[in-house]
Structure formats: structure tokens, C-alpha cells
Amino acid sequence: MAYLDRVFHSLSDGTRRAVIAQLANGPASVGDLARRHHMALPSFMKHIRVLEESEIVISRKTGRVRMCELRPDALTAAQGWLEQERQVWEARLNQLDSFVETLAAKENARGHK
Amino acid sequence: MAYLDRVFHSLSDGTRRAVIAQLANGPASVGDLARRHHMALPSFMKHIRVLEESEIVISRKTGRVRMCELRPDALTAAQGWLEQERQVWEARLNQLDSFVETLAAKENARGHK
Numbered sequence: 001m002a003y004l005d006r007v008f009h010s011l012s013d014g015t016r017r018a019v020i021a022q023l024a025n026g027p028a029s030v031g032d033l034a035r036r037h038h039m040a041l042p043s044f045m046k047h048i049r050v051l052e053e054s055e056i057v058i059s060r061k062t063g064r065v066r067m068c069e070l071r072p073d074a075l076t077a078a079q080g081w082l083e084q085e086r087q088v089w090e091a092r093l094n095q096l097d098s099f100v101e102t103l104a105a106k107e108n109a110r111g112h113k
Numbered sequence: 114m115a116y117l118d119r120v121f122h123s124l125s126d127g128t129r130r131a132v133i134a135q136l137a138n139g140p141a142s143v144g145d146l147a148r149r150h151h152m153a154l155p156s157f158m159k160h161i162r163v164l165e166e167s168e169i170v171i172s173r174k175t176g177r178v179r180m181c182e183l184r185p186d187a188l189t190a191a192q193g194w195l196e197q198e199r200q201v202w203e204a205r206l207n208q209l210d211s212f213v214e215t216l217a218a219k220e221n222a223r224g225h226k
Binding site: 004005006008011012013014020021025070072075076078079082083086088089092 | 198199
């Protein structure tokens, strides 16, 4: 799976998006995150693993506690891709607009002859 | 599956992202899109269906040709979610920065006593 495939796949689940939203406010332990989602640790760990594989989250074990932290680069890459497509799309709409305006102006000029 | 789940799932595949990039430049027929991806029509139609389910693409049959068009609202929703999280994340980093600056200023003031 390509990098952006993994990033968007990570984002395609409500629990994982909620974890990202939570970690945007600061690091948290896996235990705390799991409790908030009323989820058994093994099921929750699968989500954390998906987030780690896409490099959205890194986790480190300090003693008995595994702490999670957000890495914003993957999210920036996803946002960048979307922004790029939006720009292509908008440039095309602007071209269509000016094409229609040119047509209308020609039509108008012809009417005044 | 929730709306954003479907949108991000659609974006998690390279072929589907390429179709979006292509349709940002203007509508195209399913046949033309499939040929460009060197894919058999039935396999390709699965990708189109996923894109339609997430409301990123709409298709209409005109005579014997099925034309696809991009609907940018779903992409805007995805971009909006990412932007919101980025803002939370950056606000936190700015708070951390000013906290560290305040500490440094206090430390400095103490040094000058």
C-alpha cells in the first residue's frame, strides 16, 4: 500500500478520527484513549497499529505505559493532495466562467451592431 | 458507514485518486477512464461505484455512454475535517511556545535580580 493509501485508510474510521482529534490536543496513553472509546484494549490496539502504520501516530513505551503522539506530516500530505485537486477543479471552473463571459460579450456586441 | 468514513475510504486507493484527479479536469466517460487505467470494465466499475457511494462522483447514462462528473462537496468535507484538526494541533503548539517563552522570560528576569 502506498503512503497516501495508508493515510486515507487510517482516516476512514470514526474511532481513528476521534483518536486523532484527541491527540491534536496533546499526547495520551493508549489506556486513557481506549477507556474514552469504551473499547477493549486488544480491539483498540488494532486501531492504534493502523494509525502507526500510516505514520499519523507514534507510540513509545515508558515503563508500563504506552504513550501516543500525533505526527502531523501525514495529515499535511493528505490535506496537500486534496488542496491540489481543489485547485485544478477551481481553475477549470474559472476557465469555464471566462469562456461563458466571452461568449456573452460577443453575443452582446453582435446585438449592438 | 458514516459519510466521512466513505469519503476517506474512497480516497485510500491510488486508482480512485487518479480518477478524481482526471475528473477535476472535466467530465469523462467510464469507458475513457477505464482505458486510461488499463483496467477491465467490471473491475473498474467497482471503483466508480465506491466513488459514487461516497458522493465524490456522479455518473449519468446518456445513450450508450456513462459519463462521470466530480462533485467537490465530499472532498471539501474531507479537507475541512483535516483543516480543523490542524488548527487544534497548531493552537496547542502555539500555547506550548508561549508557555516556554514565559518560562524563559521568568528565568531571565530572575537571572538579572
